[in-house]
Amino acid sequence: MCCSPASLCPPGPTTTPPLRRPPRARCVEGRGAASEYHSAATTRSLCSTPFPHRSPVLRPRRRIPASPSLLDDNHFELVHILIKMAVSLKSSGSFCSTPPQWLHSTRDRILYGYSHSNAKECTCKKTKRPAPLCVKATSTKVELDFNDPSWKQKFQEDWDKRFNLPRITDIYDLKPRPTTFSLKKNRSPAGDENGTPMDKWNGYVNSDDRALLKVIKYSSPKSAGAECIDPDCSWVEQRVHRAGPRKEIYYEPEEVKAAIVTCGGLCPGLNDVIRQIVFTLETYGVKNIVGIPFGYRGFFEKGLKEMPLSRHLVENINLAGGSFLGVSRGGAKTSEIVDSIQARRIDMLFVLGGNGTHAGANAIHEECRKRKLKVSVVAVPKTIDNDILLMDKTFGFDTAVEEAQRAINSAYIEARSAYHGIGLVKLMGRSSGFIAMHASLSSGQVDVCLIPEVPFTLDGEYGVLRHLEHLLKTKGFCVVCVAEAAGQELLQKSGATDASGNVILSDIGVHMQQKIKMHFKDIGVPADVKYIDPTYMVRACRANASDAILCTVLGQNAVHGAFAGFSGITSCICNTHYVYLPITEVITVPKRVNPNSRMWHRCLTSTGQPDFH
Numbered sequence: 001m002c003c004s005p006a007s008l009c010p011p012g013p014t015t016t017p018p019l020r021r022p023p024r025a026r027c028v029e030g031r032g033a034a035s036e037y038h039s040a041a042t043t044r045s046l047c048s049t050p051f052p053h054r055s056p057v058l059r060p061r062r063r064i065p066a067s068p069s070l071l072d073d074n075h076f077e078l079v080h081i082l083i084k085m086a087v088s089l090k091s092s093g094s095f096c097s098t099p100p101q102w103l104h105s106t107r108d109r110i111l112y113g114y115s116h117s118n119a120k121e122c123t124c125k126k127t128k129r130p131a132p133l134c135v136k137a138t139s140t141k142v143e144l145d146f147n148d149p150s151w152k153q154k155f156q157e158d159w160d161k162r163f164n165l166p167r168i169t170d171i172y173d174l175k176p177r178p179t180t181f182s183l184k185k186n187r188s189p190a191g192d193e194n195g196t197p198m199d200k201w202n203g204y205v206n207s208d209d210r211a212l213l214k215v216i217k218y219s220s221p222k223s224a225g226a227e228c229i230d231p232d233c234s235w236v237e238q239r240v241h242r243a244g245p246r247k248e249i250y251y252e253p254e255e256v257k258a259a260i261v262t263c264g265g266l267c268p269g270l271n272d273v274i275r276q277i278v279f280t281l282e283t284y285g286v287k288n289i290v291g292i293p294f295g296y297r298g299f300f301e302k303g304l305k306e307m308p309l310s311r312h313l314v315e316n317i318n319l320a321g322g323s324f325l326g327v328s329r330g331g332a333k334t335s336e337i338v339d340s341i342q343a344r345r346i347d348m349l350f351v352l353g354g355n356g357t358h359a360g361a362n363a364i365h366e367e368c369r370k371r372k373l374k375v376s377v378v379a380v381p382k383t384i385d386n387d388i389l390l391m392d393k394t395f396g397f398d399t400a401v402e403e404a405q406r407a408i409n410s411a412y413i414e415a416r417s418a419y420h421g422i423g424l425v426k427l428m429g430r431s432s433g434f435i436a437m438h439a440s441l442s443s444g445q446v447d448v449c450l451i452p453e454v455p456f457t458l459d460g461e462y463g464v465l466r467h468l469e470h471l472l473k474t475k476g477f478c479v480v481c482v483a484e485a486a487g488q489e490l491l492q493k494s495g496a497t498d499a500s501g502n503v504i505l506s507d508i509g510v511h512m513q514q515k516i517k518m519h520f521k522d523i524g525v526p527a528d529v530k531y532i533d534p535t536y537m538v539r540a541c542r543a544n545a546s547d548a549i550l551c552t553v554l555g556q557n558a559v560h561g562a563f564a565g566f567s568g569i570t571s572c573i574c575n576t577h578y579v580y581l582p583i584t585e586v587i588t589v590p591k592r593v594n595p596n597s598r599m600w601h602r603c604l605t606s607t608g609q610p611d612f613h
Ligand SMILES: Nc1ncnc2c1ncn2[C@@H]1O[C@H](COP(=O)(O)OP(=O)(O)OP(=O)(O)O)[C@@H](O)[C@H]1O
Pocket: 263, 264, 265, 266, 295, 296, 297, 328, 329, 330, 331, 332, 353, 354, 355, 356, 357, 358, 359, 360, 361, 363, 382, 383, 384, 385, 499, 500, 502
């Protein structure tokens, strides 16, 4: 029976006064640059007024390094890389040596994380204060000195270079032809007063159209989730290429052979994208469309035959989940794949997949260039994990969240109906906690959300288990949502990898289930633990409405991108606009949840959970 929490469900056990822990003082001073993360007022109050334990209100987080405040979820991971690079540089003796090491933002010693993948050591002045870690702002192509009045212009020039879309005309001298894509092509054009036909269809995107990647002007790097290029948080426009059909194209549709391949794990919406690619190709006039079975493997595994595709064949595939073409991991040998592309005379390759697939697509694109093949390789970002840089979301994510919150709801109902019920749900997300965070937010039924980006302890005074005790005493039941990649440092690593080389994670869900059961047994408190691991259920389903729309647009734009002559690009949504990005810009690291983002703070406000360390 399904029941709404307040009305139909049996009441939970009577609440008892909250379990109180002795208040502890939290002083963040004396930690180098980390202390600057808090305002002076916050720091004072943190040092002088210990807040009561288990307060449901959002408390200032402890020991968060300063620089993540400069970054959003897209770029948070870059800071980890910079920290690692900087720390290793330091240990190799190239860095100024005074500990402690925190990434820090000041006028003359700057780390800013946005869009910069190379960290270089800068000069450290001798100061009395412990020196912060010094990382000079660099980008992949240009070093910026913010004292130079023209730094913005340099930044923008560098940006435009990086986000310039690779195209087949970079290696081929080709003349475009007028597009065959017009939604008016089957109608008789209306004439003006002289009877001259007027083509009023204005559905083409100009190649100079750009969308802004970011729209917020942050007044300070300390603003929640701030993304700043320089320490003053100046406004700099970061523009990317708008996606859509162009008036001129670089292929003769009748001569084109187009192929579609789906790689990696399953994801809701794969079929919707396949279907739209086929529809759009046919609208251009392409007749030779094939599907490559079972991911990149289909290019070289004997016995796997390409599948001819047509509108008729794919008409209804979106009604089911999975991939009509099949998926696989591993086995990507770029040169063999390109041999196969060459042998099959493929002109356009549409690649649907996550970060690994994108890396593969880019390698294929590069190899085609090297061999001077006129092939457009266009990717469409697919992953329930939502862990690809720069884009608002990847297709499949919304649906996975929707399915995940069904599991949370079941855990809630089980926990709410049991005496001292504890519902525990583990959700997917190989390297990031987006599904867990969003499903916790959307369900509104989670008391504790644990993600890999935010470390936690299970045992001890400030551990999760003590908080569960508190919840049982105060609420009578509780629900915990843990991301599969969370708390890996608490578990033994197997060191195993899957066929694509992805690390196989240890099972935090089972570990927590056992720890919770043992803990309550040890302290002699009854606890009824119900563990739900919905695993493949969150991704083996058909796309929901919002993903279906996203897939439709991304699939269509992928085809427009190929006909416009682009290659090595991905078709995605940024800042609510549909755009093309060079693949190289989205695959450097997985996108992760920024613990200083408003979204994570909202999640904490919703769950009411404290710090667990
Ligand atoms: N760096 C790389 N270069 C070339 N090919 C790669 C690379 N990384 C992964 N691949 C190939 O891409 C395909 C998919 O990779 P992977 O299994 O990691 O899934 P994914 O695309 O990241 O999607 P998911 O989100 O499901 O993990 C595999 O066939 C793999 O061999």
